[in-house]
Amino acid sequence: MTETPTTHPSSPAGASPAPGADVPARRFAVPGRIAVSEQAAAVWQTATLTEIRRETPQTATFRLAVPDWAGHLPGQHLMLRLTAPDGYVAQRHYSIASAPDDSGHIELTLDHVPDGEVSGWFHTVARPGDTVELRGPLSGFFAWPGDRPALLLGAGSGIVPLMSMVRHHRRRGLTVPLRMLASARSPEELIYASELGAETTPLFTRSAPHGVPVGRMAAAHVAPLLAQQPPGGWEAYVCGSNGFAEHASRLLVAAGQPVDRIRIERFG
Amino acid sequence: MNVTRGFTGRPRVHNPGLPPGQYDAGADWPVLSAEVTPDLAPADWSFRIDGLVERPHTWDWDAAHALPASAYDGGIHCVTGWSKFGVRFGGVSLDAFFAVVRPQVSATHVLARSHTGYTANLPLADLTGGRAWIVWEYDGTPLPSEHGGPARLLVPHRYFWKSAKWIAGLTLLDHDEPGFWERNGYHERGNPWEEQRYSGD
Ligand SMILES: Cc1cc2nc3c(=O)[nH]c(=O)nc-3n(C[C@H](O)[C@H](O)[C@H](O)COP(=O)(O)OP(=O)(O)OC[C@H]3O[C@@H](n4cnc5c(N)ncnc54)[C@H](O)[C@@H]3O)c2cc1C
Numbered sequence: 165m166t167e168t169p170t171t172h173p174s175s176p177a178g179a180s181p182a183p184g185a186d187v188p189a190r191r192f193a194v195p196g197r198i199a200v201s202e203q204a205a206a207v208w209q210t211a212t213l214t215e216i217r218r219e220t221p222q223t224a225t226f227r228l229a230v231p232d233w234a235g236h237l238p239g240q241h242l243m244l245r246l247t248a249p250d251g252y253v254a255q256r257h258y259s260i261a262s263a264p265d266d267s268g269h270i271e272l273t274l275d276h277v278p279d280g281e282v283s284g285w286f287h288t289v290a291r292p293g294d295t296v297e298l299r300g301p302l303s304g305f306f307a308w309p310g311d312r313p314a315l316l317l318g319a320g321s322g323i324v325p326l327m328s329m330v331r332h333h334r335r336r337g338l339t340v341p342l343r344m345l346a347s348a349r350s351p352e353e354l355i356y357a358s359e360l361g362a363e364t365t366p367l368f369t370r371s372a373p374h375g376v377p378v379g380r381m382a383a384a385h386v387a388p389l390l391a392q393q394p395p396g397g398w399e400a401y402v403c404g405s406n407g408f409a410e411h412a413s414r415l416l417v418a419a420g421q422p423v424d425r426i427r428i429e430r431f432g
Numbered sequence: 433m434n435v436t437r438g439f440t441g442r443p444r445v446h447n448p449g450l451p452p453g454q455y456d457a458g459a460d461w462p463v464l465s466a467e468v469t470p471d472l473a474p475a476d477w478s479f480r481i482d483g484l485v486e487r488p489h490t491w492d493w494d495a496a497h498a499l500p501a502s503a504y505d506g507g508i509h510c511v512t513g514w515s516k517f518g519v520r521f522g523g524v525s526l527d528a529f530f531a532v533v534r535p536q537v538s539a540t541h542v543l544a545r546s547h548t549g550y551t552a553n554l555p556l557a558d559l560t561g562g563r564a565w566i567v568w569e570y571d572g573t574p575l576p577s578e579h580g581g582p583a584r585l586l587v588p589h590r591y592f593w594k595s596a597k598w599i600a601g602l603t604l605l606d607h608d609e610p611g612f613w614e615r616n617g618y619h620e621r622g623n624p625w626e627e628q629r630y631s632g633d
Contacts, residue, residue: 199548202435205617205630205631205632206630206631206632206633243629245441246436246441247433247434247435247436247439248435248436248439248440248441249435249440249538250444252433252441253586254439254441254442254455254511255453255513257512257513278480280443281441281455285436285438285439289437289438289439294436294437294438295436295437296436297434299630302617302630303616303617304616304617305613305616306466306468332437337501341570346446389610396458405464406463406464406578409463410463411467413468413469414468416468417468423467423468423470423548424549426467427466428465428466428468430462430463430464430465
């Protein structure tokens, strides 16, 4: 697949309306960031689990060998399926946590959802050597090719695709500005805590170390970042539960971020 | 078949209403829009049909409500895997809107557009015959904004990304033109019964 960002103009949809027609304002029309490989999306591949690393009490990272992986961009996700002996299949979407590289491996980080069919299997049954099937990478909309200044807002497992961007930024030594606000219930539940650097401001909603405030993401966290706009402005990426995505995207809009520069990935 | 060691999955439910690869989300109704939820009041909403029609027309909130009411009661299916059953939407059948604008014979496809700029493409035939609606009510109450209120397109026999939220209009075309997700790797047609999720399926 290509790493060249496509420059689809955010063209208004369809044929031009009749003269004098009341055309509603089209403010979103955010173009995809990259061309998506149809072939990679259509083919189910076998992936072999090679390593499991605990991240937090509720999350772990699963490293998979995918020999024919077509490559991905930070922010993309894949579809994964598990098959029971009677042919029953469960399939779910997962963001790719690892940065693009040529190791033939990718990493996923999964939250252990109570009674979760797929995340439950990963957290209680899976061990290195097991195989699963996946297809992807999917969707160019949330991808970040590393070109524009990136402002990343994530909560819980919503920081998974954002971490791929942070890792990509570091690995390539990119100089384009990148900042992340990462919300977690407590320091113990902050995924990738030991890997986060000066680019990240962690926020804690339930408990925090002595002297660190506890609370939801607020205008006071977002406004200073928007006050220092990098040249060309921020491309904002928001990821997490729907409740978080609604809250964080409204904060961005209130602080002056244009809606057509906000990309949202909701985990449902 | 590539069996996953130790995976049994949930107890099997026989549900003929469930398309392949989908699961019943029960009471949940996940929200998956990629854009900021707009603040759109009914008074600011309008719906226009143009392109290859005899009489392009724009309806405001009251004019759309003056058309004969029609309801959908059934299931909806999201490409991410969930289906939801027993949903009740109220609005107006698209047939009633088409009767006003009269599609030209050359019209084969439709590009639906939202007040946010989101787009989705469909064959015209998928939107006629009492199988597609403009809806503003969910379960007897106003459709919430995060689910597309004040009004959204409803095409329940296709994956739900085709049911454009915050619907602003339809443009009838004599060719297919990919919409927002269709340009981002998703299927042109999106038939859940044939599991047309991504381009190439
Ligand atoms: C684009 C995208 C990217 C994502 N990326 C990630 C990621 O990087 N990391 C991550 O952890 N998650 C991610 N998710 C979420 C992920 O896809 C799954 O939704 C999540 O792992 C839960 O799946 P599960 O099979 O474990 O749980 P499910 O079995 O789907 O259960 C979820 C909840 O619903 C209930 N439930 C659902 N169906 C039934 C049923 N039939 N009977 C009883 N209870 C039921 C369960 O009790 C549970 O509380 C992403 C989602 C999307 C859309």
